[in-house]
Amino acid sequence: MKTLKTLTATLLLSASAASMAQADTIRFWTTEEQPERLAKQQEIADAFKEQTGNEVQVIPVTESELGTRATAAFAAGDLPDVIYLTVQYVLPWAEAGILDAEINDEIVNDLGIDTFAPGAIEMAQFEGMTAAVPVDGWTQMIIYRKDLFDEAGLAPPDSYANIAAAIEALHNPPEMYGFVAATKIDENFMSQVLEHVFLANGVTPVDENGFKPLDEAKTIEVLDFYKTLADASPEGELYWQQSRALYFDGKAAMIIWSPFILDELAGLRDSAPPTINDDPTSTELAQMTDVVTTFSGPSNPDGAAWADIRYLGVTADATNLDVAADFIKFSMDEGYMNTLSMAPEGKFPVRRGTADEPSKFVDEWATLPVGVDRKAPLADLYPEETVQKIVTGLETANRWGVKEGQLALASKMINSQIINQVVREYIDGEISGEEAVEKLNSELSGIN
Numbered sequence: 552m553k554t555l556k557t558l559t560a561t562l563l564l565s566a567s568a569a570s571m572a573q574a575d576t577i578r579f580w581t582t583e584e585q586p587e588r589l590a591k592q593q594e595i596a597d598a599f600k601e602q603t604g605n606e607v608q609v610i611p612v613t614e615s616e617l618g619t620r621a622t623a624a625f626a627a628g629d630l631p632d633v634i635y636l637t638v639q640y641v642l643p644w645a646e647a648g649i650l651d652a653e654i655n656d657e658i659v660n661d662l663g664i665d666t667f668a669p670g671a672i673e674m675a676q677f678e679g680m681t682a683a684v685p686v687d688g689w690t691q692m693i694i695y696r697k698d699l700f701d702e703a704g705l706a707p708p709d710s711y712a713n714i715a716a717a718i719e720a721l722h723n724p725p726e727m728y729g730f731v732a733a734t735k736i737d738e739n740f741m742s743q744v745l746e747h748v749f750l751a752n753g754v755t756p757v758d759e760n761g762f763k764p765l766d767e768a769k770t771i772e773v774l775d776f777y778k779t780l781a782d783a784s785p786e787g788e789l790y791w792q793q794s795r796a797l798y799f800d801g802k803a804a805m806i807i808w809s810p811f812i813l814d815e816l817a818g819l820r821d822s823a824p825p826t827i828n829d830d831p832t833s834t835e836l837a838q839m840t841d842v843v844t845t846f847s848g849p850s851n852p853d854g855a856a857w858a859d860i861r862y863l864g865v866t867a868d869a870t871n872l873d874v875a876a877d878f879i880k881f882s883m884d885e886g887y888m889n890t891l892s893m894a895p896e897g898k899f900p901v902r903r904g905t906a907d908e909p910s911k912f913v914d915e916w917a918t919l920p921v922g923v924d925r926k927a928p929l930a931d932l933y934p935e936e937t938v939q940k941i942v943t944g945l946e947t948a949n950r951w952g953v954k955e956g957q958l959a960l961a962s963k964m965i966n967s968q969i970i971n972q973v974v975r976e977y978i979d980g981e982i983s984g985e986e987a988v989e990k991l992n993s994e995l996s997g998i999n
Contacts, residue, residue: 576606577874578631580621584611588893595886602881605874607633625649630868632875636683638860638950639958641675645682646956650864651872656680658865658876662883663906670948671860671901683862684879687891687898690844690944691747691857694798694812695805697841699727708805709846709854711752711776718783721804729783731794731803734978736971738790744807745970747857749773750949752848756964756995757957764992769850771984774977776848781978799836801827810941813896816840817932819922832925837932844944858948860901888915895919895929899942913942960999969994 581592589611596607610631612620618640624630630649645652659681664672671685693708699721700707708714714730722729733741749755754769756762785793795812797803815823817837824831847854863882869875882890883902891898895916904911917938920926929938952961964970970991977987 668945753851
């Protein structure tokens with residue numbers, strides 16, 4: 552009898568162990584598939600396993616295939632437990648049931664919703680819940696010559712009015728251009744810059760019902776402002792390449808760019824060195840530079856920042872909700888610096904700190920090395936106040952269509968390049984402001 556009891560107990564223990572082993576292995580899809588970034592994510596998975604005993608299979612997925620693969624896996628009931636996803640999928644996947652919005656909302660609240668940048672939280676709101684956990688992101692920036700602004704007694708370029716005033720004071724071509732605006736209509740760079748400029752004045756072509764006619768008065772304010780930028784730029788078809796080259800050569804007072812310029816500005820990338828002096832590794836230009844992430848137009852005094860945010864989400868097919876949730880929490884706490892260290896200049900800390908240490912992650916992120924051919928922390932390259940400004944754009948992070956649940960429609964409008972074409976016609980003097988607004992509304996209303 553004792554032998555039977557022992558055998559039964561052994562079988563139960565074995566069955567339990569086998570069940571635990573199966574349940575405690577989760578799958579994680581990530582679009583960060585470059586070898587160095589995969590290695591960082593494996594380090595996080597290994598550290599999580601060491602701490603908890605739970606295994607995480609890190610599975611790379613090409614970003615352009617993520618939507619198709621997730622939809623197919625959902626139909627087959629075979630989604631991974633956790634997905635790293637872009638903002639465009641958060642609300643559609645929450646609505647479709649691909650993401651477990653309730654669990655993800657619990658994770659955010661367990662970590663402390665107040666420890667996250669408000670803009671990133673707002674962009675993931677679904678039926679009163681945060682549908683996915685904000686991980687990292689970046690904001691487009693106005694890069695400007697702080698030394699020239701200070702010498703001229705100019706306010707930072709954080710509004711249409713301040714930018715126009717700076718152009719008036721500093722524009723002196725060909726030695727110095729007040730701005731380098733994007734004017735090449737078939738470049739996505741122009742689309743991205745224009746969306747930021749429209750957002751700054753509170754203008755959007757969509758609402759929760761779909762297309763929303765552009766307000767004539769507010770849109771003409773946008774058009775007039777962009778013409779001011781274009782008039783202070785060199786002639787020609789301008790995009791990211793010319794704006795960077797002119798700024799690096801000390802011939803532009805202001806440009807709009809992504810944060811991926813920050814290491815180049817400091818002479819850390821040989822393929823794109825600053826040419827303001829004879830030393831391609833010089834940090835001189837970085838020391839003379841400051842940034843603005845949120846700027847405003849006359850009809851939107853609170854302003855806006857254009858942001859790209861990435862999220863982690865537990866899916867509807869998660870085999871072990873507790874382990875999946877714990878892995879996300881670990882990635883956002885003990886493993887957070889590993890997450891951000893993949894590319895610190897483009898992975899700003901969306902979670903700023905903890906309840907006890909509110910700036911913990913921002914402070915640690917500033918010490919992470921950036922660069923390609925040489926490396927140095929942002930904190931060594933830029934003043935502390937500049938580092939803080941870099942992340943504050945996440946407070947007002949925005950994109951057309953995200954909050955309205957119309958990101959797909961807004962993206963079609965942007966990709967059509969209609970806005971680029973009409974704005975170019977306006978700044979070239981081919982049509983009036985009223986005609987431009989009428990043409991935009993006519994063309995955009997036909998996109999669905």
